[in-house]
Amino acid sequence: MKALILSNDKETKALIQRTCQVHQPALEIIQPLPGMQSDVGLITLNSPDVVVIDANGYGDKSLEIVASMTQKYPKAFFMLLSSDRSSEMLIEAMRLGVREVVALPIVLPDLQAALQRITEKISTTEKKEGKLLSFLSCKGGSGTTFIAANLAYALSALGRKRVLLIDLNQQFGDAALYVSDLKASLALSDVCNSVDRMDLNLLESSVLHVTPNFNILASSDQVENSADIHVDQFSSLLQFVRQHYDFTIMDLGRQINPINVRALDVSDFIYPIFQQSLPFLRNGRRLFEIFSALGYRQEKIQIVINRFESSASLDAAEYERVLGQRVAHRIPNNHEVVNESINQGLPVLQMARSSPITKSLVEWVNGLVDISTPSTTSLIRRIFVRNSAPLDLFR
Ligand SMILES: Nc1ncnc2c1ncn2[C@@H]1O[C@H](COP(=O)(O)OP(=O)(O)O)[C@@H](O)[C@H]1O
Ligand SMILES: [Mg+2]
Structure with missing residues (x-):
């Protein structure tokens, strides 16, 4: 656990530091960036778990500083030291998220x-x-953007998770248009270039708000911006966003470039998207060789067959034989529903709730939500309870 201590009083600061260090478990002290004491607008990307603020050092501005810090580190636990014990101050501090x-x-x-x-x-x-x-x-037109965007939406809507979709197709990225009619003013390259001063406000103003808990970081439609992303900035961005979103879903398109390799390196799961034809299988085998050269564990790779037809001559067993692992997800073929959804910019979950495609996404979400939080109520049960009209998801 890491602690950030903000105090202008040397003795108080030393006492808190010692208390943190001898505490069981010991807390590691994060040093504020130079200038942070006077200008709390600065941020460290090394996020603290505990922030201790000595209100006396900041006089009238102390609650303002608390407010700005709770914005910056929404997941940290805040402790305020104060000689003011008035109920107004206590209530205001609690309202801002102070725990102690x-x-x-x-x-x-x-x-x-x-x-x-x-x-x-x-x-x-x-x-x-x-x-x-x-x-x-695995090959152009496999359905990667459709699946990434729709799974992202479904996770936010059904799994009640905060989800960010990042479009890494650096030219002609269109993920936002698959599930919204919003147009981005800022693109991934702009956000990466500002990562040194990233905070929650900047992030919030950079993403498209499709719903309150489903946001999109769009790709640039300016060709000249596309080469502008530095791998280290991109890494810092991912480190930041994963503290604010339960799931960050990245549409990598079909390129293996340094940015995409970094995305793959830090991903919990990689979903290569196949269809049932030999060119996909051939490319997929090459892709799996790359994964193996990059040292990825087999469990990290989750094979997805899109436009799945059980009657197709290349069946799932053939993929499992050639690629050496099980097929994790099958998304049914349904030209009409998918095209209607893409053309209208509406998630399939909204447009065709009872389609087999929606059913396969719901099952996928259920698996992901189970691994991320041990939920007491099953997702399926929640969907049925929340929507009084029965949903025919499993026809
Ligand atoms: N499950 C599906 N059933 C039918 N058609 C699909 C399905 N998934 C994708 N498609 C079709 O494939 C096209 C390409 O999908 P897209 O997500 O843009 O692929 P990619 O991002 O891999 O290039 C879509 O416009 C749609 O017509
Ligand atoms: Mg695409």
């Missing part, structure tokens, strides 16, 4: 007890980093 208010001057057992409560809460909170999922086309 400790009186100044510090009484050591109080500080230790507050730290104990916070670390207990942290260890019982679910793992904080969101999952990264990469979708890669």
Whole structure:
């Protein structure tokens, strides 16, 4: 666990540091960036789990600083040290997300007890980093964008997760148009170039808000911007976004370039998208050789067959034999539903709730939500409870 301590008083700061270091489990102290004490607008990408703010050092501005820090580190636990014990101050601090208010001057057992409560809460909170999922086309037109965009929407709508879709097709990316009618003013390259001053506000203003919990970071439609992304900036961006979204879904298109390799490296799962024909299988075999050269574990790769027909001559067993692992997902072939959804820019889940394609996405979401949070109520049950009219998802 990492702690960030903001205090202008040397003695108070030293006392909190020592308390953090001898605490069980010990907290690692993150040093604020130079200038952070006076200008909390700066950010460290090394996110703290605990932020301790000594209100006295900041006078009237202390709650303002708390507000800006809780915005920057929405998943951190905040402790405020204050000599003001008025109920107005306590209520305002709690409203801003402060979990513990400790009186100044510090009484050591109080500080230790507050730290104990916070670390207990942290260890019982679910793992904080969101999952990264990469979708890669084995051949043009395999349905990668359709599946990535629709799975992203379904995860947000059914799984009640915060989801970000990143379009990594650096030219002619069209993922946003598959599930919305929104047009991006900022593209991935702009956001990567600003990553050094990234915070929640900047991120929020850079993404398309399809729904409150489904956002898209679109690709650039300016050809000259496409080569502008640096791998390290892209890595920092992913590190940042995974703290704010439960799932980040990346549409890689069909290129293996340095940015895409970085995306694949850090992904929890990679979904190569196949169709049932020999050219896909041949390309897929080459792709699997690349995965193996890159050292990826077999469980990280999840084979998807799109436009699946059980009557096709190349059946799933053939893919499993050639590629040496099981097919994870089959998305049925349905030209009419898919084209209507893409043409209208509406997710299939909205447009054709009872189609077999929707059913296969729901099953996929269910598997992902199960691995990310041990949910007590099954997703399927929630869908039926929430929608009083019966949904014919499984026809
Ligand atoms: N499950 C499906 N059933 C029928 N047609 C599909 C399906 N998935 C994709 N398609 C068709 O394939 C086309 C290409 O899909 P797209 O997602 O743009 O592929 P990619 O991103 O891999 O190039 C779509 O316009 C649609 O007509
Ligand atoms: Mg595409």
